[in-house]
Amino acid sequence: MPAPPSASQQRQAARLSTSVVFKPTRTDMALIEDLEHRTFLWFWEAGDAQTGLVPDRYPSDQTQASVASIGFGLTAYGIGVERGYITRQQAIERTLNTLRYLTKLPQNNSAENSSGYHGFFYHFLNNKTGLRFNKDIELSSIDTALLMQGILFTESYYTQDTPQEAEIRSLSNQLYQNVDWAWMRRPDLRLSMGWSPEHQFLPNYWEGYSEGMMAYILALGSQKHPLEPASWQAWLTTNDRRWGEYYGQTMLNFAPLFGHQYTHSWIDFRGIQDDWNREKGIDYFENSRRATYAQRTYAMTNPGKWQDYGKDVWGLTASDGPGEVTQTVGGTPRHFMSYSARGTGRDYTQDDGTIAPTAAGGSVAFAPEIAIPALREMKHRYGNHIYSRYGFVDAFNPSFHTADKSFWSDTAYLGIDQGPILLMIENWRSGLVWNTMKRNPAIRQGLLKAGFQGGWLGNGIGAPASATHASAPEPQTSEPASQHANAQHPAQGEQGQTG
Template identity: 50%
Template sequence: MNRGNTSRWLIVPFMLGALLLASCKQAEEPKVAEKKAPVKVILIEAQIPPKPVKPPLPPLFSDIERRTFQFFWDTTNELNGLAPDRFPSRPFASIASVGFALTAYPIGIENGWVSRNQAIDRTLTTLKFFRDAPMGPQRTGRAGYKGFYYHFLDMQQGNRYDSWVELSSVDTALLMMGVLFTQSYYDGDDPREKEIRQIADTLYKRVDWRWLQQRAPLISMGWFPESGFIDHDWMGYNEAMMLYILALGSPTHGVDPEAWTSWTRTYNNDWGVYQGQEYLSFGPLFGHQYSHVWIDFRDIQDQYMRERGIDYFLNSRRATLAQRDYAIDNPMKWKDYGENVWGLTAGDGPQNTSQEYRGEQRQFRHYSSRGAGLRENFDDGTIVPSAAISSIVFAPEVVIPATEEMHKRYGDFLYSSYGFLDSFNPSFNYDIPLKTGRMVPDRGWVASDYIAIDQGPILAMIANYQNEFVWTVMKKNPYIRAGLERAGFTGGWLTPEGEPQPLPQKDEQKAAARSLGMAESRAAAAQAQQDPSQRQKPE
């Protein structure tokens, strides 16, 4: 079907070598009827060398960036560095929020919004709190155990917020990504910067990743002092990619490389074609974004991606384009969905309720993961602006107009002091009690809170789009590099200086696919002006 201005398409045979051989033989042998070699449809953009110019950011993005930074600077408890899970509702701190806050402060320095001394003070306060916080297996009065921290902490006291709060492996990973970012950013000789590096090292090294390997080599989702280890392990593909990289890179409690093999073992369940894109699927976009906030996955590959001929960066690009096309197709007929109104991820919603919509009973949810992919999808018409904006590094040609459109169309009630409120639902127009948010006459439901783990990727990904800031800093961290290498990643910036790039797979079919896929990834990374999403899909 047509998606506006169509791009050119190129049909590329899988077996390139075989076709070349066949063409040579045609001059010597009579023609015989043969089965055609299988073909793969590849965008012509995949064959175009990267362009040096990327789409410039409209002024709106500078305003979004500044407001989103201010969210972390203003709402964090300056006495202990704890950042709220959400605001203005402020029930508890989230350790994942702190990881994003620690990443936000250097972005503020680089933009001149805070001084280096101010950011150092805030960062040291935060790191010292986590270093000195009470740890242990007790049910109350503790912030964590075995180097891990409870998902939610009391904003003032810093202890476990309540008995339903778990010791969280993935949220500790998000915290540690921020911790290691501070270690690599504050690289000066000032005694306070040295102290930041030392405390960051201590915090990371004391996380006992092996302790959570109750069903080794996989890592459990967490632990409760009341009931023990959570029965579920992190298996791919989702946001926990960074967790395994951190666990593999640890010099004190590092897990074996088999952990990565087990993590990727279920990938084939989620590999396939969805909305015209072939990729490793995970419905909510946050799973395609969180690890990429800190790690530049362009042109580096593990074994699975080498065999598939792409990288995780390109995979996230395809996931973004697939979600946009899902919104254009709009199979559930939600109000306002389209080429510039889209974005499904985890976020607030109006209420857990069943209501009639267009003659059908539809389920709506409060806070929930929402997504579109090969499986495990949920869509109740709730759009989270962060889902689109945080994909700006992957697909700026569709993210920029979507951000502008959502600001223009809904900004009078959706855009406020700290940028975009978490979410909105134009289709929800029911006179029932709400869990959160408010109704806007004739416009539907809108969230009342900002959620930190949606705010953080917005800020960091805009910074990465502008000058690769977070990625560049994180490439200096030896633990991140070690984790990637132990997971089997090669190529790109992981190639030692002076050494040639590793050769592609010997298998000609895989080598050809990899060559094409990597060209597409480089072109996407360079943000070519052409718009591959505005394309005609094959019939």
């Protein structure tokens, strides 16, 4: 492998990260509107209208539902209403069916006849029965947290004084309050990553900056089974050793971009700080903006010499891949991976030339001035190899070659990768999800117990963001596209393909 770039080279390549006021062109907005609609349609068409179960991946495999995908889906339906893709009544019916179904699923310690335990849900459920998919599947604290984010969104979005919307609020609160966070807490105050009847609590726990952040905030905000603030401090213990410069950005490192996106998809961290933030003079939103720039700079310097990497083709995160194959590329043996947590940071780099569009798409709210040009360039350069009925396929790899194919692209779309694209685009455009969650008492309570202060927490919705966010302006407003009330797709297309 080539030697990594020097510190001076990294700083020079990172200079583009200085504050920029981004003014999207009409072409940019046409792409964003089309991508948002197509990505919404994935949730609407992949989800079961009667049960609300949403598959982990679609259309390639419809056997297992992902509770995390359900959380993103419940949020997607509200976005669909505001954008005019579906009517409010359509969203109400799908949401009610989902919440009613989840409420009735069995919760017990059985290995086979259960969907969850202590209010937590199994990572994957059988898409037909709603039960644990198989004995390899754990009761997942983080996937339950992703589900609960969507559930709390419904509680705060459907606020009209009607019997159906009142039922949504009641069921949402019931499902959230049933989660026994204190049971999932280990003696050292940190949350376990999961539990199973066969092995009890997993040996791994949530510690340090990651998507685990949302689980702690949700747990701190619970009225029925809360964690205490000491658990937040236990989660923070590794932050200092992850803090440092990487590719010109001084930040709290987490290699795959999904860790910088998931919690932020629902919670607006601009201008609010916990004690650790205040010590470093940063907030978690600014940290994610820097992580986005670091990934782009990594691609521009391209230490691995992967094909097509550059200023507008970048993005490493957990995603599908070509498979566990070793090939000779440019005279050098290269190992390619299947699904893997690709990323780059001070802790590690895992990169096989696979680009996941959700890395840029889920970062639109952080750094639209680099994320949107990346989406535009990838769509322009690779066309229907990577962009089709439901927007961008999960991943592609221009470096992967076989005897008859010179480019690999996925045929699948994953709910946990589609979700950040949809939610973060809408947050950039209107702030819808962020502003809805600001009204949720559990989210506010969780943040306050974690020690967050300032910004909208102190001054209410509409308070200006921190002055450090010049490159990520206040969400752009855009009128709903009410002509799409029947969720008809703007254009048909072929599924992603290899070629």
